[in-house]
Amino acid sequence: MTRKTGIIPKAPVAKILVNMGAKRVSADAVDAFVDVLTNIAEEIGEQAVRIAAHSGRKTIQEGDIKLAAR
């Protein structure tokens, strides 16, 4: 599995797992979670860029993100 470390940081992602009730989290689990979230973020981001371009804008706005995330 390709690790996309260095984009979304590990610490807040691990914190979310603890917040959701995890007692312990393996290092591999944190890496996998970062990878999953980065992939999702890239898909939503790519779609938001397409949506803004489709509206003739170069600036990504809040509504582009919300629509892309649906």
Next chain:
Amino acid sequence: MTRKTGIIPKAPVAKILVNMGAKRVSADAVDAFVDVLTNIAEEIGEQAVRIAAHSGRKTIQEGDIKLAAR
């Protein structure tokens, strides 16, 4: 919209939008993107915790994250 700032940081999330081709990004768009990603992370995290518990483990492992993200 409730802002869950302070969990996933804004800078890497904005960077992902730029990486995906955004020329400019509004501040509200970054906030919305952080919020969307945090919600998704919490859903996946909660499911991963359930999956680990279902297997009788207290440690979240890589496979729990992968299964939760499907």
